[in-house]
Amino acid sequence: MSQLNQRLLYLRYKWSFKKFLAELLEKRWMDAIIPFVVMVTVIIVFGSQVDNYFSPMVLSMTARDFAEPGFVALAMAICLISGGIDLSVGGIFAIVNFLALLLIHVYGWPVIMVVPVSLLIGAILGALNGLLIGFLKTKAFLTTLVTMISFRAIVKLLNLKYATEIALSAKNNPYESAAWDFLGDGSLFGIPSDVVVLIIIAFLGHILLTRSRPGWHLYAVGGGRRSARHVGIKVERIIFFVYVISGILTAIGAVFYAARLDSAASETGVGLEILVLMSVVLGGVSIMGGKGTPGRALMGIVIVMVVMNALLRLGVNSAMNSLVQGMILLFAIGVDVKWLKHLYASIEKIYVVPTYLSLPKALDPRQGSGTVFEFNDKMEDTETIGLDQVDGPEDVILDRKGRLYGSVRQGWIVRFSGENFSKREIFANLGGRPLGMAFDKNENLVVCVGGMGLYGVKPDGEVFKITDETNRTWTRLKDDSRIRLADDCDIAPDGKIYFSEATIRYKMEEWPVDGQECRPNGRLICHDPETGITKTVVRNLIFPNGVCLAHDGKSILIGLTWKCDVLRYWIEGPKKGKIETLISGLPIYIDNINRASDGTYWLASVGLRTPVYDLAMEMPSFRLRMVKFVPSDEWLYPNVNWGCVIKFNEQGQVLESYWDPNGAFSHVTSMREHKGYLYLGGLHNNRIGRLKIKGADPEWTGPNSYWGNR
Amino acid sequence: MVSLIQGEKEVNMTGMLRSRLAGLSQEQIVFLVSVFFFIGFSLFIQGFASIGNFMIMLRNISVLGIFGVGMGIVVIGRGIDLSQVTTSAVSVAWVLKLMQDGLSIPGAVLLGLLLVILMGVINGYLIAFIEIPPLFATLASGICIYGFVRHYLLNLLNNHYVPESCKSFLVLGQGNILGIPLPVIWFGIIALMCHLFLSRTSFGRFIYAQGDNEEAARLTGIGIRPLKILQYTLCSLIGYLAALIMASSTSSLNVRIVDSTLIFDVVLVVVLGGISLIGGRGGVKSVIAGTILIGILLNGMVLINLGIAQQNLVKSVVLLCAILLDTFMHPSDEETARQGDI
Incomplete structure (x- = not known):
């Protein structure tokens, strides 16, 4: 064409x-x-x-x-x-x-x-x-x-x-x-x-x-x-x-x-x-x-x-x-x-309006293709934590004391601690669907809660609201001032919280419908705790999901799930306020992005692009007919069953990919590196994974990387 | 804990009262009350306890009873037809006018029948297909029909007489068989037929099923929409018979009867006897019980020379009591109550 x-x-x-x-x-x-x-x-x-x-x-x-x-x-x-x-x-x-x-x-x-x-x-x-x-x-x-x-x-x-x-x-x-x-x-x-x-x-x-x-x-x-x-x-x-x-x-x-x-x-x-x-x-x-x-x-x-x-x-x-x-x-x-x-x-009947999206040809992930995405068994030795004790930990995070937190479907933050993470407790009950998490300078856990907004949990487990409203787009008919589906967040050195809202047109449980529509319905929002002001900074993103502060603290990386792009939004320096594409057209659907110990980034993938669905993306009228006439459980869905974890560097080069041949951690929405291990969470998983990474810094932790040693 | 136990006790108390009352059916209670009134009126009102008055009373309440049987069918199906009196009155007025214009009795009655069936079908259509709540649909259709027939068919005349040429029409309401006035016999026949229809035919049972739980009835495969049309048509039709007898027994009909409280008397008779507005309960027996009580009450009030206003006051208090009793005996379940069900 x-x-x-x-x-x-x-x-x-x-x-x-x-x-x-x-x-x-x-x-x-x-x-x-x-x-x-x-x-x-x-x-x-x-x-x-x-x-x-x-x-x-x-x-x-x-x-x-x-x-x-x-x-x-x-x-x-x-x-x-x-x-x-x-x-x-x-x-x-x-x-x-x-x-x-x-x-x-x-x-x-x-x-x-x-x-x-x-x-x-x-x-x-x-x-x-x-x-x-x-x-x-x-x-x-x-x-x-x-x-x-x-x-x-x-x-x-x-x-x-x-x-x-x-x-x-x-x-x-x-x-x-x-x-x-x-x-x-x-x-x-x-x-x-x-x-x-x-x-x-x-x-x-x-x-x-x-x-x-x-x-x-x-x-x-x-x-x-x-x-x-x-x-x-x-x-x-x-x-x-x-x-x-x-x-x-x-x-x-x-x-x-x-x-x-x-x-x-x-x-x-x-x-x-x-x-x-x-x-x-x-x-x-x-x-x-x-x-x-x-x-x-x-x-x-x-x-x-x-x-x-x-x-x-x-x-x-x-x-x-x-x-x-x-x-x-x-x-x-x-x-x-x-x-x-x-x-x-x-x-x-008329609410879902699919649009045209053309994705570049993807690198072949099949065995023997020789690409960086080639299927492998690097995640074969993943250990299991809290089997059947968590229901869909969308995000996992570890604090300074090495305790593991998972945001689960019941609206809780579940905390594992002790030897081999054997002690499970409910750290906080948020009510909505907790998704992405981040620790701020004062060790408060900042949580994106689907359906509610951005909330914080103090170290003693007390929940407080950070924000649930942003400025309204006056040129839009739809009132977008309420935050409906905050997805992932990260915190800049000056304390500003940047978080993505995946879509303003659909509810939490309707995210697959947004995938069918593939419209730029999402946005990046910034909350400044000092002034208490919440502002939308980037509009019209196609399902922004992962948000991660770059190692130098001058830009924010945003992963767009359906567009399979990683964007960089500058918050400091000469390009402040500008947005640029870092990686484009990955063969995988992107979820959270997090820092790695060697100055690179981890990226979780919920699924793999398929040629059929890519073609459907270029045929909006076909998807419209499907949404209209076919019951939803018979729709053509993006493949969100088989994903992986990849690693990319500051320049946007993909360095490595990790696949799980056993299938237990094939659906990954989040991963965190902590003291030489990678912890894995998934939206539909009943467990948290833990994988030893070769060559990783055994002392590196997330909180230290963000807020320095303490 | 204490309050919980007390609450339970309270529930038990009302429950016991309810079951004790439920031991007697509502018809039986109403019948007992009627007997009580009958004895009371016989003792205190002069001229009440005489064969002549008794016949007058029977004749008067027969029409009300026939209206009530028609209304009962709709109420059992959890509906209501506020246009019943209007529909039948204006149709019969038209029949009388046709007779005056020289049409034969069967011809006029047949045309009136067609008109009334059409109106019943329209009511049913509004309720079953457009899904307007029955109260509103029949309220509005009544107003419409009243205006339409008066303007286009009756030349705005209110009072219509049975012409000299059609005196045989009067037999319908004024004749006797073995000393029993014909209206009473009509009431008996219609009541029996409706009783058989409701209790012995599958359509009759379907109406109970619909009134009890419409959604469940629909899911078992009953065609609720045609069934509703059938109910409203039957209701109009039976109302038409009642109005024919009414016109025949008084030799005339004034369409202003629509503005009177007759329709509420009909609802009163139905609800009083135990056809709950919740639907699916009661039967023709209930209508008869309610009719007897109201007949005695109305007759007594006329005999002691109460004005229309006072009569209305008494009737509305009685109706209010009936509604309260109905609410008490068949409390609507707040968990399954549907929106717009007022």
Whole structure:
């Protein structure tokens, strides 16, 4: 294939719309984009159909009408978010409206008293729902349906008794306080009073829901009640308060309604629950719970109010109106159900986007090939340490006292000490998947923890967090500020910790998928303990794995697993900040890199390149089809079963290779030299290996090499 | 340790209470309560204990009972059909209008039947294929259907009468056989048929399986989706029969009945008798037990001249008690509860 052709292929797969789309759909604010578009469309369409729709006078009146159901929509939204529903809002609305009018007109209470008492009534009615649904665990839908009927019945009874009295006293004794009038038709800076209050409450509600502990608990309860209960959230109490708040919000709307219309008709609030339910679901508050914000609820109510208003003004009859309402409701819920059901599936479907990678022809590792990679039996005499006592020691390291540490799958650091490493203890429990390790100047063990970030373990076993966040790339859609898969680390003489993050697009256990994709998703990050600042220093690396400080302390060596390259990143000297390729196109997949006693470097290899997989790397569309249509255990995988350890020097020349003919240490992810021995770890091994190296310095240790003799 | 033992004791206490109650089935409890109310009303309400009133009561509750049998089928399958009353009422209103327009009785009834089956299938489709939760699907479809039929088929008229030319239609609801009002006999026949369907046919057993554990039923090879469509169609169909009898016995039908609390009475009858909303429990017997209790209660309330509002208040309290009893007897397992199951 010609150079130009390769270049074109590379460019063709470099940027992908599907990748952009997948990352876009992952965004939480995408849920709100559909209702937003609908809202804008509806306003434009109906605004142009109906005369004078946007004159300030009409607009202000419409806004005032919209705010009252707006409060009720907030109430409904919070119930839906909690995984419930409140159908009794219409009844509460009517009761509060009636009692507010009764208190102000018949009993002549001042507004300052009427408002809190009305809200209290709302809260009590809501508390009744909350008690039943939260503590007695009845189903929300039926319970609130029943309370709706009883609230309506109460309104009817109240109406029979007091309606004439209210009408008379409102007419004969016009106790019209300025405050009551202001509630009814006052404005602040030209904005109706109820709209002002609505916006303030929605804003505060948004902050409370998305930025506070109770808010998060609420989302947790709605999103997965069982999990919420398992993590110790007081589910019953939260649900109880949800309905209390729902009652209060509804009461606020009812007070404004009472002040505006002064009408005690018993039909008040009939059908309100359907209206607001329709609105909030249209706005993107899911009936499945755990999704939605006050802002979306208000968007929904704007849509519905605009449509209803327009239908009214176009002179559509009540039957048609109900048909349209039902259709909107069905449509909204149908879209909601389908959207939620298919969103994650479709993201999954388009998320993996393989790219083009052409690897140079590899040196032949077969016996008799005569190359430096020629298969041999140099690791035949490897001793076994801790057989079946470790589960996948990704990295191994030794301290000054000669104790051996392994980072294992259970999330522990296991320590072997004593004669022949016979004493095993769990040195620390990190929780995530510990990967690469390094000792700092103060003998703290710095550990990269997959899924968590960079952590430290003090010599006494105490775990502390170093960093789990870096600066975000603002030009990228995907939020890459969290560290997901810190892989290996090393520490510069000035104490700065350099560590690799293998991929930002996949989780720890999905690393083979990143291998299929082969995109530059990884990066090198630097943490400065003095300032506490974490910064990404090199972006767009293809699965950076091993990180090792050069012997002179002026550069960092980085091993790229799928690209089979070793890079050098300068941290000191004239080339500071520059990156260059040291070795390119090894025949093996690279894992960790560590120092050797003779001024060279050890490099662990998890597997061997194969011609078939190399070819697949040049055929992104083939890999895409495979990932899409073939179950994952049938994929063509890179060979990560048969690897080796190689040694290379400062100039990038490969000097030696070590192979294990027995297969026990054929999968090597890490090796450390210590006092003439090489210790071997592997991601899937059940043991640690120990190999005597010919000609190695019997006194050389890692900590001495980094931090000097002590 | 102490608290643990106390906790165990508590569990045992409620467990014992539950098992003691469970010794009696919910139908039996409801039946006992009905007897209690019956004796109480006979003693304290004048005119309650008379053959005439008894017949009126039976006639009135038959319609409710037939609606309840239809709803029961859906609730056993862990669904609910809030559009049942709407669907049947507007269809029968259309049937009456067709009769007024001069169509023969069988022709009108057949057209109404087609309409109601179509609506049942649509409900089933929304729930089985689009996977909208039944509560929402039927709530919304009810509103839709109400608007659609009133606008396109009924010319916005609410009250529909049985025309003079179709007086024979009235036999359906007003006739007697051996002094027993026909609606009661219809109720008996429909209840028996549904009982046989639910307990003796494989489709009936499948509905129980679906209500008990839908996923397991699907994995054993039951076609859940067609089964759901069948349930909602049956529910609409039986509701249609109930509405026909209702229209026939009163010679008219007002579609505003949709705005009344009839649908909640139906749910009340079903849940009260022991068809748990959790699904897979109860049967036609439960509906009959629930119907008798509600019939006695409604009749008593009418006799002591309670207004509609007061009646609703009492009914909602009773329904609330029924739901609480249901929750107590069949507590939903929080570990297997599914999201969106409200």
